[in-house]
Amino acid sequence: xxxxxxxxxxxxxxxxxxxxxxxxxxxxxxxxxxxxxxxxxxxxxxxxxxxxxxxxxxxxxxxxxxxxxxxxxxxxxxxxxxxxxxxxxxxxxxxxxxxxxxxxxxxxxxxxxxxxxxxxxxxxxxxxxxxxxxxxxxxxxxxxxxxxxxxxxxxxxxxxxxxxxxxxxxxxxxxxxxxxxxxxxxxxxxxxxxxxxxxxxxxxxxxxxxxxxxxxxxxxxxxxxxxxxxxxxxxxxxxxxxxxxxxxxxxxxxxxxxxxxxxxxxxxxxxxxxxxxxxxxxxxxxxxxxxxxxxxxxxxxxxxxxxxxxxx
Amino acid sequence: xxxxxxxxxxxxxxxxxxxxxxxxxxxxxxxxxxxxxxxxxxxxxxxxxxxxxxxxxxxxxxxxxxxxxxxxxxxxxxxxxxxxxxxxxxxxxxxxxxxxxxxxxxxxxxxxxxxxxxxxxxxxxxxxxxxxxxxxxxxxxxxxxxxxxxxxxxxxxxxxxxxxxxxxxxxxxxxxxxxxxxxxxxxxxxxxxxxxxxxxxxxxxxxxxxxxxxxxxxxxxxxxxxxxxxxxxxxxxxxxxxxxxxxxxxxxxxxxxxxxxxxxxxxxxxxxxxxxxxxxxxxxxxxxxxxxxxxxxxxxxxxxxxxxxxxxxxxxxxxxxxxxxxxxxxxxxxxxxxxxxxxxxxxxxxxxxxxxxxxxxxxxxxxxxxxxxxxxxxxxxxxxxxxxxxxxxxxxxxxxxxxxx
Numbered sequence: 001x002x003x004x005x006x007x008x009x010x011x012x013x014x015x016x017x018x019x020x021x022x023x024x025x026x027x028x029x030x031x032x033x034x035x036x037x038x039x040x041x042x043x044x045x046x047x048x049x050x051x052x053x054x055x056x057x058x059x060x061x062x063x064x065x066x067x068x069x070x071x072x073x074x075x076x077x078x079x080x081x082x083x084x085x086x087x088x089x090x091x092x093x094x095x096x097x098x099x100x101x102x103x104x105x106x107x108x109x110x111x112x113x114x115x116x117x118x119x120x121x122x123x124x125x126x127x128x129x130x131x132x133x134x135x136x137x138x139x140x141x142x143x144x145x146x147x148x149x150x151x152x153x154x155x156x157x158x159x160x161x162x163x164x165x166x167x168x169x170x171x172x173x174x175x176x177x178x179x180x181x182x183x184x185x186x187x188x189x190x191x192x193x194x195x196x197x198x199x200x201x202x203x204x205x206x207x208x209x210x211x212x213x214x215x216x217x218x219x220x221x222x223x224x225x226x227x228x229x230x231x232x233x234x235x236x237x238x239x240x241x242x243x244x245x246x247x248x249x250x251x252x253x254x255x256x257x258x259x260x261x262x263x264x265x266x267x268x269x270x271x272x273x274x275x276x277x278x279x280x281x282x283x284x285x286x287x288x289x290x291x292x293x294x295x296x297x298x299x300x301x302x303x304x305x306x307x308x309x310x311x312x
Numbered sequence: 313x314x315x316x317x318x319x320x321x322x323x324x325x326x327x328x329x330x331x332x333x334x335x336x337x338x339x340x341x342x343x344x345x346x347x348x349x350x351x352x353x354x355x356x357x358x359x360x361x362x363x364x365x366x367x368x369x370x371x372x373x374x375x376x377x378x379x380x381x382x383x384x385x386x387x388x389x390x391x392x393x394x395x396x397x398x399x400x401x402x403x404x405x406x407x408x409x410x411x412x413x414x415x416x417x418x419x420x421x422x423x424x425x426x427x428x429x430x431x432x433x434x435x436x437x438x439x440x441x442x443x444x445x446x447x448x449x450x451x452x453x454x455x456x457x458x459x460x461x462x463x464x465x466x467x468x469x470x471x472x473x474x475x476x477x478x479x480x481x482x483x484x485x486x487x488x489x490x491x492x493x494x495x496x497x498x499x500x501x502x503x504x505x506x507x508x509x510x511x512x513x514x515x516x517x518x519x520x521x522x523x524x525x526x527x528x529x530x531x532x533x534x535x536x537x538x539x540x541x542x543x544x545x546x547x548x549x550x551x552x553x554x555x556x557x558x559x560x561x562x563x564x565x566x567x568x569x570x571x572x573x574x575x576x577x578x579x580x581x582x583x584x585x586x587x588x589x590x591x592x593x594x595x596x597x598x599x600x601x602x603x604x605x606x607x608x609x610x611x612x613x614x615x616x617x618x619x620x621x622x623x624x625x626x627x628x629x630x631x632x633x634x635x636x637x638x639x640x641x642x643x644x645x646x647x648x649x650x651x652x653x654x655x656x657x658x659x660x661x662x663x664x665x666x667x668x669x670x671x672x673x674x675x676x677x678x679x680x681x682x683x684x685x686x687x688x689x690x691x692x693x694x695x696x697x698x699x700x701x702x703x704x705x706x707x708x709x710x711x712x713x714x715x716x717x
Contacts, residue, residue: 129467130492133500139507141517144543147468265499273512 001060003106009059010098011110012068012091013167021065029070034186036063037070042193044071044090045083049195056097068168070183075194076174077187081221083194085257088169096161107153114160124150135163136265166265172224209237209286210251214297219251221258222296224266229294231255231271235278236286245279340716341709346397348706349639352666353393358401358638361489363389365407367419369632371400371641376632382412399641399710402632405487407494416630423494426501427633428463428508429625430455431483433618442683442713443661447482451619455484456655458615462508463488466543471652478660480640480647483619485633502627509621510544510614515606518545519596534602538594544613549591551609556580556588570608576600639666644706661685665703673705674698675714 001009008016026033047054068091075084099107104120112118117128126148133139137159142149151159209215215237222230234255238248252271259266278284291297360366363386369379379402383389393401404411405427409420432447439447455476463469463486473490496504506512519536537545555566560581567577580587580599590598599605615621625631634640636649645664654663661684669686677692684690685704692698692708697717700708708714 128492129504130496130500133496133503139503140510140513140544142543143541143545144466144507145468145546146465150542267499269512 003109007106007110009062009064011095011113012065013095013164014110014113017065020062021069024062026066026069029180029182031182031186033066034070034074034183034190037067037074038186038190038193040064040067041071041074041087041190044094045086045195046090047093048086048090054093054097056094058098058101072168072171073174073179073183074187074190076171076176077179077184078191078194080191080194081169081258084169084171085165086195088165088167091168092161092165095164096157099157099160111156111160114163118156121148121150124152125156126150127156132159135159135166136267137162138267138269209240210234210243212237213301214288214291218291218296219255219258221255223259226294226296227259227266228270228274229290230259230296231274232278233286233291233296235275236284238275239278239284240286245275248275248279341712344716345399345641345644345706345709348644348667348702349399350394350397352639353390353397356637356666357386358390358393358635359386360389360403360635362407365409365411365422367404367406367408367411367632368635369402370396370398371402372398375400375641376402379632380412380414393638399639401635401638403635404630404632406629421629423491424629426488426490426493426496426504427625427631428458428486428488428505429479429483429622429633430458430486430615431479431620431622433620440683442681442711443685443707444482445661445684448660451483452655452658454615454619454621455486458486458508458621459652459655461547462615466507467504469493475636475649476652476655477634477636477647477649478645478658478664479634480638480645480664481642485636485647487636498627498629501629502623505621505623505626507544508615509623510610511616513544513610513614515548515610516603518548519602519606532597534596535594536591536596536602539592541594547613548606548609551613552591552605553588555605555609556584556591566608567605571604572601640710642710644703644710662687667703667706669701669703671702672699673702674717675700675705675708676717677708677714679713681708681713 004016005020007014008020011017071087075087078084099110102110108118108120111125115127115131115134117126117131119126129139129144129147129149132142132149139149143151210219215234218230218233231252234252235248238251243251249272252275253268256266256268256271288297288300292300364382364384366382367379368381368383368389369376370381371377383392392398404424406419406424407422409422411419413419430451432444432451436446459474459476463474464471469488470490473488475487475489477485477487479485518541519534522533522535524531524533537549539546539549541549555563558566563581563584564574564577567580568574572580587598590596596602611617625633634647636647638647639645640647644666645660646666648660648664650658665686674697675692676695676697678694680694681692682689685707686701690700690704692700692714705714705716709716
């Protein structure tokens with residue numbers, strides 16, 4: 001296996017991987033391919049969730065690239081952003097493990113594809129602002145000097161892995177309508193095998209408002225353009241249900257990760273800023289009308305405490 | 313009436329052709345302003361880089377009454393200024409393939425200059441409603457700090473690709489046209505503003521607290537920014553060291569303002585050489601309650617504490633911004649492009665004048681005004697006739713604070 005193949009097989013986001021896939025294609029997709037992809041996807045999800053040490057591997061052929069592509073199609077069809085996020089995190093963990101093993105030459109060859117301005121600088125690496133802010137990195141805490149952010153190899157791997165996770169779980173480019181029928185059929189069982197976040201969260205944070213259908217729907221993640229108002233709605237519901245700010249922050253972080261990953265990222269700090277604001281203004285009420293206007297819900301919930309209050 | 317923008321001389325014939333209110337149109341003050349604005353544009357070239365790729369907006373009563381306009385050439389733009397005489401002229405920081413197209417998505421965004429917009433916050437005691445030197449000075453000081461401490465020092469922006477212009481009223485605009493930065497997303501631009509403003513920063517993240525047990529005693533050590541730090545961490549240290557270098561009375565006052573007692577402040581002052589050395593090495597346990605000092609530093613370290621740094625102008629790439637070197641309809645001053653050296657002692661009331669200070673005009677002030685402009689003080693009594701320099705008359709008429717005789 002030469003260097004180019006090694007990069008292609010192990011780093012799904014690399015130019016070499018894209019080239020490999022465009023040359024080889026996915027071929028004829030059989031049920032066995034989808035089963036292998038499902039197995040791969042669930043393994044990554046388990047690894048993302050696992051508290052026990054992660055058991056990584058190094059890819060020796062292009063099968064993994066095929067499974068990644070198929071997993072993403074299946075995840076897109078499943079409509080479960082929570083599972084998509086875990087898949088991205090699992091895959092990113094794997095890439096981070098592999099990057100940790102690489103010598104300087106391969107390390108730089110892979111990472112300059114994510115960060116074109118990357119330069120080795122003594123025992124550190126220097127990154128330009130545009131590259132640094134392209135991921136979920138907060139510039140205000142960065143060691144920034146003269147337009148360069150200087151970071152160590154481990155921090156760089158962590159950063160790259162976050163970006164890789166974001167790219168892997170961004171399914172916005174997949175046209176569900178164009179998926180082959182075999183994938184849509186297989187996705188039914190696949191979806192049932194995926195973990196579901198909102199149910200877990202609701203057991204932990206059961207409240208009058210948070211328990212409403214509208215809130216469950218928002219908590220499960222919303223798309224671009226709705227994420228900010230979604231965070232405001234959750235913050236108000238948390239406040240009304242009497243959650244401590246710490247509990248509400250945990251829920252808000254979960255919401256951010258459930259939200260759709262797209263070209264315009266939605267940062268945790270933006271959601272937590274909504275929470276801060278709402279907790280400083282306890283008089284703010286939840287407006288179902290606003291939720292409807294913003295497209296966060298499509299109908300009023302049955303037994304809504306808001307509606308009841310108005311009726312009384 | 314030269315002000316009405318009715319002729320379809322631009323590519324965009326579908327844009328609303330807003331007319332100024334009739335009452336205002338008819339006023340001789342408006343005609344007077346228009347006549348002088350027109351004269352200015354007949355003799356002053358407005359230069360807009362990449363003119364054919366920008367969207368333009370113009371205003372007569374409001375800052376922008378009509379937008380989605382585009383021009384193929386400088387000449388066409390200049391003709392527009394001379395024939396339509398807008399009181400306010402803006403262009404997009406963004407470059408588009410089809411700048412006149414509507415809706416916004418049809419324009420096909422290509423890239424956008426990075427803009428920072430600083431404006432004065434008039435909410436201070438003794439604000440002068442005609443021309444406030446306090447506002448002008450505070451915003452100018454913050455622009456210099458924005459440029460030197462943040463854009464050049466921290467961000468490493470190129471001085472040759474960064475331009476500054478006076479807004480023509482109370483603020484300044486910084487334009488950065490570096491190719492790599494012109495591709496930044498709105499979220500990335502937001503990060504830059506957030507960095508400069510230093511808002512929502514959790515300063516605890518620059519510090520680590522460790523507890524050690526030595527001889528059965530629990531000792532807490534605080535590590536924080538050192539001379540090896542960069543970015544905001546370095547800024548906190550630099551500010552702390554600057555405070556430690558103050559003379560005793562200022563030193564004590566600063567620490568008291570931060571929440572220390574007089575005795576605590578005096579103790580720190582007595583040990584300030586040791587504290588300075590320790591802090592430089594990142595050993596913040598050398599100072600009592602370092603969080604109080606950091607909180608005090610945080611109050612003024614960012615841009616926009618005393619002036620307004622308009623976040624939306626930087627992040628919203630569909631916004632229009634005043635065209636440099638055009639006239640501002642609220643003041644009759646030029647939104648003058650400044651070199652970095654000019655900025656250091658720029659006084660808009662003498663250096664951004666578009667109109668004569670020797671010719672005079674008779675006006676009736678609507679109230680009592682006392683202000684400095686054009687190098688001298690001007691006192692006008694309410695509803696009394698006064699003969700003032702043309703530039704002063706234009707300022708008062710644009711601000712609707714005087715009438716012509």
